[in-house]
Amino acid sequence: MSLPLGALSMDVSELLSRGVAEVIVESELRTRLQSGTxxxxxxxxDPTKPDMHxxxxxxxxxxxxxxxxxxxxxxxxxxxxxxxxxxxxRDETRTRLSAAEVxxxxxxxxxxxxxxxxxxxxxxxxxxxxxxxxxxEHALDLAGRFTLAQMLSHETFRxxxxxxxxxxxxxxxxxxxQAYDSVAIKADVEFGGTDQKFNILAGRELMAQLGMTPQQVxxxxxxxxxxxxxxxxxxxxxxxxxxxxxxxxxxxxxMSDEVLPLYFEVLTDVxxxxxxxxxxxMAAGQVxxxxxxxRLAREIVAQFHDQAAAAAAEAAFVxxxxxxxxxxxxxxxxxxxxxxxxxxxxxxxxxxxxxxARRLIDGGGVRVDGERVExxxxxxxxxxxxxxxxxxxxxxxxx
RNA sequence: GGGUCGGUACCGAAGUGGCCAAACGGGGCGGUCUGUAAAAUCGCUGGCUUACGCCUUCGCAGGUUCGAAUCCUGCCCGGCCCA
Numbered sequence: 001m002s003l004p005l006g007a008l009s010m011d012v013s014e015l016l017s018r019g020v021a022e023v024i025v026e027s028e029l030r031t032r033l034q035s036g037t038x039x040x041x042x043x044x045x046d047p048t049k050p051d052m053h054x055x056x057x058x059x060x061x062x063x064x065x066x067x068x069x070x071x072x073x074x075x076x077x078x079x080x081x082x083x084x085x086x087x088x089x090r091d092e093t094r095t096r097l098s099a100a101e102v103x104x105x106x107x108x109x110x111x112x113x114x115x116x117x118x119x120x121x122x123x124x125x126x127x128x129x130x131x132x133x134x135x136x137e138h139a140l141d142l143a144g145r146f147t148l149a150q151m152l153s154h155e156t157f158r159x160x161x162x163x164x165x166x167x168x169x170x171x172x173x174x175x176x177x178q179a180y181d182s183v184a185i186k187a188d189v190e191f192g193g194t195d196q197k198f199n200i201l202a203g204r205e206l207m208a209q210l211g212m213t214p215q216q217v218x219x220x221x222x223x224x225x226x227x228x229x230x231x232x233x234x235x236x237x238x239x240x241x242x243x244x245x246x247x248x249x250x251x252x253x254x255m256s257d258e259v260l261p262l263y264f265e266v267l268t269d270v271x272x273x274x275x276x277x278x279x280x281x282m283a284a285g286q287v288x289x290x291x292x293x294x295r296l297a298r299e300i301v302a303q304f305h306d307q308a309a310a311a312a313a314e315a316a317f318v319x320x321x322x323x324x325x326x327x328x329x330x331x332x333x334x335x336x337x338x339x340x341x342x343x344x345x346x347x348x349x350x351x352x353x354x355x356x357a358r359r360l361i362d363g364g365g366v367r368v369d370g371e372r373v374e375x376x377x378x379x380x381x382x383x384x385x386x387x388x389x390x391x392x393x394x395x396x397x398x399x
Numbered sequence: 400g401g402g403u404c405g406g407u408a409c410c411g412a413a414g415u416g417g418c419c420a421a422a423c424g425g426g427g428c429g430g431u432c433u434g435u436a437a438a439a440u441c442g443c444u445g446g447c448u449u450a451c452g453c454c455u456u457c458g459c460a461g462g463u464u465c466g467a468a469u470c471c472u473g474c475c476c477g478g479c480c481c482a
Contacts, residue, residue, distance in 0.1 A: 166477060226436090227426095236427080254436040290435040321436065356428085359443055365429040376449065391429060393436070 015065055019058055019266035021194045024201070024217035029189065032216070033069070041066055042187035042215065044076040044178060045113075047105035052112045053238035054300065055231040058266045059191055059220040060116035066189075073122040074185050075113065077106050080127040081177050112241045115304060130184040131177070142176050145209055146202070151175070154198040179203040182215050189216040223266060226255035245305045249313035252297035253321075257282070257289040260296065268299045326395065330387060333396045341366070341378040341388075344398060350390040365391050 012033055016023055023029055032039060043063060063073050079102050110124070151172050152158045160167045175198060182190055182203035190200045197219055204214040224230060225237025232238065239251040255263075261279045264270050281287040294314060301310035320327045333348040342357045344350075345366065351357035358376060360366050366373040367389040368380075380386065380398050389395050 250436060252436095257435085257437050260437095288434055289437065293435065293437080317436085322434075353446065354448085355446060356444085358448095360429065363429045363443060364431095365443095 014272075015062075015069075018272060019062065019220060021219040021221040022197070022217070023219070024204075029216040029218070032188065039066070039071045039188040040186060041071055041073045041218075042076060042182060042185060042190040043073060043192075044078050044081075044181060044190075045109055046078040046082040047102045047109055048082050050105040050108035050112070051238075052109070052241045053231060054241065054267060055193075055223045055225075055238070057116055057241060057303075058223060059193065060113065061267070062218070062220060063117050063191060067118045067121045071121075073117060074187065075110070075117075075122055075124045076181050076185065077124065077126045078178075078181075079103075079106070080131040081174055115241060125185055127177070127181060130180070142180060143173070145206060146176055148172075156198075175199045175202040176206075179206040183207055183210060183212065186212070187215040188213075189218050191218045191220070193222045194219045195222060221262075221266065223262060224256075224259050226251055226259075228256040228259055239300070241304055245301050245309040245313040246316050248304065249297045249301050249310070249317055252300060253290075253293055253317060255293070257293075260289060260292055263296055263300075264292075267303075268296065270299070321392070326387060330395045330397045332399050333388075334399050335380065335382050338379050338381045340376065341368070341373055341380065342376050344380055344388060345390065348388065348396040348398070350388065350394050350396060360390055 012030065015033075016026060016030065041063060043059070067073060079099075082102050082105075114122070152161060154175070157167060157172070178199045179202040181187075183206060187203070190196075190203055192200055197217065200215070200217045200219075204217065207214045222230060225232065226239065227237045229237060239248055243251065252263075260282070261275055264275045264278065265272065278287070278292055282289055282292070294317075297317075298310045298314055301313050316328060319325050333344070335344065335347075339347070341361070342354050345357040345360070346352075346354055351360055357366075361373050361376060364372055368378065369386045370389075380388075383399060385397065385399055387395055387397050
């Protein structure tokens, strides 16, 4: 019994196109996939900032898909490159980390990584296995294989150089080390976000120089955050893999309508035909984007938690934001003596300072049992059992 | 090593002796609206004070002055040019 050829090639097509930014060289990778030999898929990470968001999951889902076709993931812990910090897309030099921090971060990272990727089909390698043995001679040899012009063809480096921002030689070493990793583990394909193109290509370059078959480059798109800008911790527009279900659900609901179809494409298995239908329906105003967003939120929460958690998160969302009722879990805040509303807001963590608390009251953002608070004179008594609310999302029950 | 330019609040960026808690933009937060924690729109955005007001902040440390983010000296950090 043989597989229908049509179905198989469809699979590969989708594998190489859906949620993919660029494959270099696509025809070669296609051939190697069809050869039936298991490929070594390199994915590196620097244990610097271990919090992963769903943007990272786009690539992890791809790794998983390859694994399901029988390929082997090689996860590289960049314990050396972490000391430099990836300069890609960076305007400034990063601060360096201690060995202990690196170890702890690596743990945290892997805990998240293996929520998507199959641990059984993953080989974990630390850079120190090879860089720990490196001598100055090796380092000089490596440095001698790349030119300054090559490095400055990288937009990040060039921009920093041209605008006069600081740029250290150490940072120029980063792509070289990453390239050498590919040599060390004999990578067939290296995965990364589009911001990794330069670094991964450096690996191709180096492998070719050393007479090896150059690795294929598999780039996944960097997805926009909930506000449409680049997803990044600094913009606070991420949906983190470790977020509890309700928060994850809420963050997805808060995203801009325009990014919906893309999220469906890269983060769910909803058939592409359906995704296109959604796009059309939205453009034609035939569907409330909110409903699509709810479906997306359910799909994603279920992926990182489970169906039940997703359903519960949805129910809580509907209750709080659609029906505008109080959320179910309102933390209690006990006071021992009568206290003014301003003090309570600060003590309960609803406002960072008394000045801010007063501003919130002035702006009409503070409610006690649903009644808007006017002025700063309101006093709450112990055992009052009232709900103090700031904005639509922060609640505390004062007891 | 020499010359020169620069370091301002969460970020970017004005301000170059008093009118500066410091323009403007972004972000954040809040209000309104809304079928969404979308969009739109309005407001707020150092701390303490019911309030008058007071206190701390413009790389760091001193100094000049009635008064300094603004002037002077030293130091630290970065860019560029020259070597």
